[in-house]
Amino acid sequence: MQSSHAASAVSAVFDEPNLIAHAGLVPVMRLAERCGLPRLVTEKVRLSGAGNGAGAAADAKVTSLVGGMVAGADSIDDLDMLRHGAMPAVFQEVRAPSTLGTFLRSFTHGHALQLHAVHRGFLGALAAHTPLLPGAGEKAFIDVDSTHKRVYGRTKQGAEYGRFKGIRTLHPLLATICTPASRPVIATVRMRRGKAADSRGAPKFVSEALATAAEAGCTGVRIPRADSQFYNAGVTAACRRAGAHFSLTTGMNPSIKRAIAAIPDTAWQQITYPTAVPDPETGELISDAEVAEIPAYTAFASRKKSERVTARLIVRRVRDLAKPATVGEQGELFPVWRYHPFFTDNPAETLQAEREHRHHAVVEQVIADSKASALAHLPSGHFHANAAWLTLWAMAYNLLRAVGTLASAFHAKATTATLRAHLVQVPARLARSARRLTLHLPQRWPWQDAWMQLFDTVHRPSKPA
Structure with missing residues (x-):
């Protein structure tokens, strides 16, 4: 590839008010609305006493954060990408980064639990509206693992020298759900101090992941899988109380x-x-x-x-x-x-059980994805703000996975980076005619068919309950 003009014959100016850099957010956020994300936030997140207006319009702030993460934001300042060109014409109530930072810093432990409830309900709605977990009625795997995220600010709450010598970290814990025919989605997450033991709170965490899996349609055989840090009597008891294998x-x-x-x-x-x-x-x-x-x-x-x-x-x-x-x-x-x-009570024959246990490594793909997207940074010095950021990333991750299942068979198993490049980061010019908006997208876009399939699906009239 070479430039088609001499350097002196090209100029640039930022003056076009009708352009959008992330036109894929239009169908993505429409899907989030159809699955009730704003309603869930309004019902479950109560920040009215936080001061400085932090609790007002929490639904607009949560959807702004999720939309920014879907578009590729990995810091609070990056969320300003939602406020350019013609974005105000297609999205209302997009909040400024300073407002969103204040909102996150107003979170306490109780508010973080409220956001977990939103995540849990949102995942169930996504699974009901899209083929997110095909085969969940027969068999599903719940993978539990932890990771360390390096942080650099010495004032970050909870950051400690833990497993890695001389490196300050926070220690997120996550559980994913997958089926033999699907990529994993995130069931639940927890932010923890850098020195927290891997197995700390594991039985309760596994119980919550199994309950979330049931709400997401996993009504068949459920098998939590984990590494040796989670090999303890509490985890096996939690599995058996929930009627699951391990x-x-x-x-x-x-x-x-x-x-x-x-x-x-x-x-x-x-x-x-x-x-x-x-x-x-x-x-x-x-x-x-x-x-x-x-x-x-x-x-x-x-x-x-x-x-x-x-x-x-x-x-x-x-x-x-x-x-x-x-x-x-x-x-x-x-x-x-x-x-x-x-150690397992998986009813499958020996070689199949061994093969299925080895597939637990799929959770590492989700961890790698997190550190290449919104968890590239934990943006706040406040522990609970970072805990909320972690949960919001989980919602954005699941939303993108659901979007991929509606677009094409290829995108149903594509990585998050691929979904973002093919379906979200698409430039468009906005035109208005007869009180209607038309997005003019690039001619010969390689993934045009998948994009239009997604757009048409989420804009069809919803079926009555």
């Missing part, structure tokens, strides 16, 4: 090591991965492994009898290429293995 990585404690050592050699089944996968500890690519199962393993045996759980212990082992094979008594070479056990 699939939890255990780590290698002494009891697990004894159980694995007792597995006979004939019990191991060979599996081959369709594509090589990186080893979780060494990073080396591996293409095969072996799997075995202990059908009745009793976990948490040191606790009182009512808290002990008996279920399946499934173990995957791969060769440890970093260590040489050992020589046996008769001179044979024996490979050195590394073991990856998990």
Whole structure:
């Protein structure tokens, strides 16, 4: 690609009042309205006593924040992108960044919980209005994980030196929902101090995620999956109270090591991965492994009898290429293995249960997405403002996922960055005629059909309840 004119023959001026840089926000925010986001905020978020008008028109402020995040804002100042060109002609009550910052700083812990209730209701409405979670009536997976977000301001509340030496972080916890045929959406989130233990409050968090999944249409088999930090009696009890199964990585404690050592050699089944996968500890690519199962393993045996759980212990082992094979008594070479056990009551057969547990890694895609979008920064020095920002990002993320399912089969599984580039960040010129607005979009836009499919779907008259 080369410039078609000499530098002296090109000039630029910002003077066009009828242009919009993010025309995709028109159908996106229409979908948010159809799913009741402004109504939910009005019903559940009560900030009337916050002062400085922070509690007034909370619905306009929340939708402004969500719309800005959908368009790519990752700081409070970035929200000014909603106030350009012809945006006031297509959107009313867009709030200034200073107003939105004041609104966020007015949040307390109770207000953050009110915003969680909005997120939960909004996800249920999105699932009801769009094919967000296909197959949720048969099987759904709830993945729980935590992440650390580095922060730099020394006055940020809750920021502490935690897992990473010399790095101050906040420690968000999140749970996602997915089905075998869908990408994950976010069930619930929590902002926590940098030093908070991964498992702190995990049973209550898992219970909330399972309740949210049920509201989102997950009425079939539900299987929470998590890493070894969440392997405890409280999490398994929360799953069973909710009528769900569980699939939890255990780590290698002494009891697990004894159980694995007792597995006979004939019990191991060979599996081959369709594509090589990186080893979780060494990073080396591996293409095969072996799997075995202990059908009745009793976990948490040191606790009182009512808290002990008996279920399946499934173990995957791969060769440890970093260590040489050992020589046996008769001179044979024996490979050195590394073991990856998990504890589950998943009713599927062994290899399928192992494959489904390994798919828990999909939650890392959501975490990576968060740090490449609205969670690139935690913009406030106030802890509860950052907690609200985290929940608003979760709503914006789910809204974009729902938009993708309405646009095309490709966009239903595309990343957030792709959805934003193809469907949201589309320039348009606004024309007015006979009290109607027309968006004139770029000719030969590569994703025109998907964009029009989305636009037509959300602007059709809604069906009566």
